[in-house]
Amino acid sequence: MENKYTISIFTENNIGLLNRVSIIFTRRHLNIESITASESEVKNIHRYTIILNCTEEQVIKVVAQIEKLVEVLKAFYHLDDETVYQEIALYKVPTSALAAGKKAEQILRKHNARILTVEPEFTVIEKTGHKQETQDLLEALEPHGVLEFARSGRVAVTKPMKEFKEYLYELEQAQQ
Amino acid sequence: MTNKTTKISGSEAVVKSLIAESVSTVFGYPGGAIMPVYDALYDYQEKLKHILVRHEQGATHAAQGYARVSGKVGVCIATSGPGATNLITGIADAQIDSTPMVCITGQVNSHLLGTDAFQETDVVGISMPVTKWNVQVTKAEDIAPAIAKAFYIAKSGRPGPVLVDITKDAQFGEVDFNYVKCTLISSYVPAPKVDVKKIIEAADLINTAKRPYILFGQGVLLAEAKKEFKAFIEKSGIPAAWTIMGLSALETDHPLNVGMLGMHGNYGPNLLTNECDVLIAIGMRFDDRVTGDLSGYAKQAKVIHLEIDPAEINKNVQTEIAVLGNCKESLQLLTEVVSPSTHPEWLAKFNACKQKELETVGENELTPSTDVMSMGEVIKLVSDKSTDDTIVVTDVGQHQMVTQRFYNYKSWRTNVTSGGLGTMGFCLPAAFGAKIAKPNQQVVAVIGDGGFQMTIQELGTIFQTKADIKILILNNEFLGMVRQWQQLFFDKRYSSTEMVNPDFQTIAKGYHIEANKVEKREDLANAVELFLNHKGSYLLEVMVGKENNVFPMVETGASVSEIRLS
Numbered sequence A: 001m002e003n004k005y006t007i008s009i010f011t012e013n014n015i016g017l018l019n020r021v022s023i024i025f026t027r028r029h030l031n032i033e034s035i036t037a038s039e040s041e042v043k044n045i046h047r048y049t050i051i052l053n054c055t056e057e058q059v060i061k062v063v064a065q066i067e068k069l070v071e072v073l074k075a076f077y078h079l080d081d082e083t084v085y086q087e088i089a090l091y092k093v094p095t096s097a098l099a100a101g102k103k104a105e106q107i108l109r110k111h112n113a114r115i116l117t118v119e120p121e122f123t124v125i126e127k128t129g130h131k132q133e134t135q136d137l138l139e140a141l142e143p144h145g146v147l148e149f150a151r152s153g154r155v156a157v158t159k160p161m162k163e164f165k166e167y168l169y170e171l172e173q174a175q176q
Numbered sequence B: 001m002t003n004k005t006t007k008i009s010g011s012e013a014v015v016k017s018l019i020a021e022s023v024s025t026v027f028g029y030p031g032g033a034i035m036p037v038y039d040a041l042y043d044y045q046e047k048l049k050h051i052l053v054r055h056e057q058g059a060t061h062a063a064q065g066y067a068r069v070s071g072k073v074g075v076c077i078a079t080s081g082p083g084a085t086n087l088i089t090g091i092a093d094a095q096i097d098s099t100p101m102v103c104i105t106g107q108v109n110s111h112l113l114g115t116d117a118f119q120e121t122d123v124v125g126i127s128m129p130v131t132k133w134n135v136q137v138t139k140a141e142d143i144a145p146a147i148a149k150a151f152y153i154a155k156s157g158r159p160g161p162v163l164v165d166i167t168k169d170a171q172f173g174e175v176d177f178n179y180v181k182c183t184l185i186s187s188y189v190p191a192p193k194v195d196v197k198k199i200i201e202a203a204d205l206i207n208t209a210k211r212p213y214i215l216f217g218q219g220v221l222l223a224e225a226k227k228e229f230k231a232f233i234e235k236s237g238i239p240a241a242w243t244i245m246g247l248s249a250l251e252t253d254h255p256l257n258v259g260m261l262g263m264h265g266n267y268g269p270n271l272l273t274n275e276c277d278v279l280i281a282i283g284m285r286f287d288d289r290v291t292g293d294l295s296g297y298a299k300q301a302k303v304i305h306l307e308i309d310p311a312e313i314n315k316n317v318q319t320e321i322a323v324l325g326n327c328k329e330s331l332q333l334l335t336e337v338v339s340p341s342t343h344p345e346w347l348a349k350f351n352a353c354k355q356k357e358l359e360t361v362g363e364n365e366l367t368p369s370t371d372v373m374s375m376g377e378v379i380k381l382v383s384d385k386s387t388d389d390t391i392v393v394t395d396v397g398q399h400q401m402v403t404q405r406f407y408n409y410k411s412w413r414t415n416v417t418s419g420g421l422g423t424m425g426f427c428l429p430a431a432f433g434a435k436i437a438k439p440n441q442q443v444v445a446v447i448g449d450g451g452f453q454m455t456i457q458e459l460g461t462i463f464q465t466k467a468d469i470k471i472l473i474l475n476n477e478f479l480g481m482v483r484q485w486q487q488l489f490f491d492k493r494y495s496s497t498e499m500v501n502p503d504f505q506t507i508a509k510g511y512h513i514e515a516n517k518v519e520k521r522e523d524l525a526n527a528v529e530l531f532l533n534h535k536g537s538y539l540l541e542v543m544v545g546k547e548n549n550v551f552p553m554v555e556t557g558a559s560v561s562e563i564r565l566s
């Protein structure tokens, strides 16, 4: 059975590493739904968040292959209910369409979105949320004309309380 | 390790780094982007010998042959562009067969990177899927640390190939040379620690097993677990079968060595995989050529897997108990806690299968009733007349399977072959590399007429270095293994497998290598004698049955129980 998995990879970042990681997926015909790279809570350690639809057996094997990479400190996978996650979406719409009537205000209120900038020709709206939520707003705005739309990959933190520092400690122990 | 610093060029730093890693021989081929390194090599010929191969692929296979028989890291050097891409086949071979290798490539000047400069290829990108690690160095001061890291990664844990790509300006740059060996990379655990709990669990399972069965792979050799492995099987009395990469970890005629696994392995070892109750896999990875159809593979057995690479656990076969770690250590611990035992009835089953195989396949191969010679009888003769420590290098195809089954391997690390990648052309350069590492051991290269012509140019390297390699060509005038499949599965439609061959003797003689050709059985024994006792390299071509097939065989998609004897 397929599920949506959040894979978190911790690394001391390296130019080529992203390529090495993505090869692991492409070789197995696994489609990465989204990928985000950022810093982590530990100095000099970066974190990739990869979203993947696959079976548990597949995700276990992929994570094992990722952990095997020399430059990867640790990799985990989690189901949605084990993570707290968000995505951000930006919508560029014609200012004229928004200015007409109360409709725009209602949409923004209903979807808990906010306006980032208003220019004479266009307005940029921001919404953070789960994919379905940003999708709903997109659909609500579409009748008014959406000039541009962009959605980020998922960023996620996990619910289990074990801190990454503890894993780092275990890693050091394993190397003794 | 030196701590004194002196300003030297980046290219000299390359050479000094190799010397600091105790490298005595490198295999390579020069060209524009690596010329500074070649210039530096010129000054260090006493300490670091460079062997000029005839094609960069030959350098990689030579480095592999060198590594396989010595356990040391094989090193090769090539220029950018075509030099670097010619390394790829050997790198891929080393990756899938876990061979420690460091490849150093020259690269265009760093300011030209990404401009499609002359002989610029993104070799770091190209080699990424087939290396354990790789890196590009653009500054002289980064050379020594990169090489130190390369050696550490190549050799430690589950070994593999590593590539260091060095731009020409880095080679020309100046650096305060100070070589510090790499012993730790914070993100890298070479080998998991052995968990004693798992050892106890494994021993409990083994001690109550009725029909335990050991499968061993190259992990035993890579871990240098010669004594530990033997002690384990002898104390536990468990029959043991090998993958083609595990061959020579235990002498062929050891009473507990029941033979070869896999598609063209022995009858009993395949068949009885589905009758054992506990399967103990040691340093092997359940390759599909070994398992056949997984849904019909050892389903009745509880599997214990001794393995250094966590990613191999449950990759193909579900494991009951995974004993992670270096098997030298885990075998030693396991031997302490297993009960001494023998399994005479179980072993008798293997022997009955062996007898059945001998009466069918074996007799056909060893004492054929036909006038044409078989590969098996040639190999048997070579085996009988060879010294115990002879290193046997094989190429890929029918002759490979026959050699591994019929040659009597008596000594540790005497089997060199291309396993996971099945690279035709591997044999000749690998045999050469093996000879460089073990100059006092006889090296016999067994090659098909097809594979020989893939790296035939390395005869030039053999001639130039006066290496002593015994080259045995088993000539069936076909790409035999492919022809066999065409016969069995494609209605005998021999599409592009027949070979019209040159006169191999004349070719050898062109390289001043003695040669002989045998077409009749009555000439064989003498010819083999001459071949093995000749001082210096020798090529012996033996004409064998054109359409002989290799059996036993587990067809693709079939289960090991369905192994065919004809």
Ligand SMILES: Cc1ncc(C[n+]2csc(CCOP(=O)(O)OP(=O)(O)O)c2C)c(N)n1
Pocket (backbone or CB within 6 Å): B395, B396, B397, B398, B399, B400, B422, B423, B424, B425, B447, B448, B449, B450, B451, B452, B474, B476, B478, B479, B480, B481, B482
């Ligand atoms: C580089 C490469 N190309 C193609 C193959 C596919 N292949 C496997 S065995 C074989 C035939 C080998 O023929 P030969 O070298 O004459 O040995 P034989 O099987 O006759 O002993 C071929 C073509 C391969 N393994 N490697």
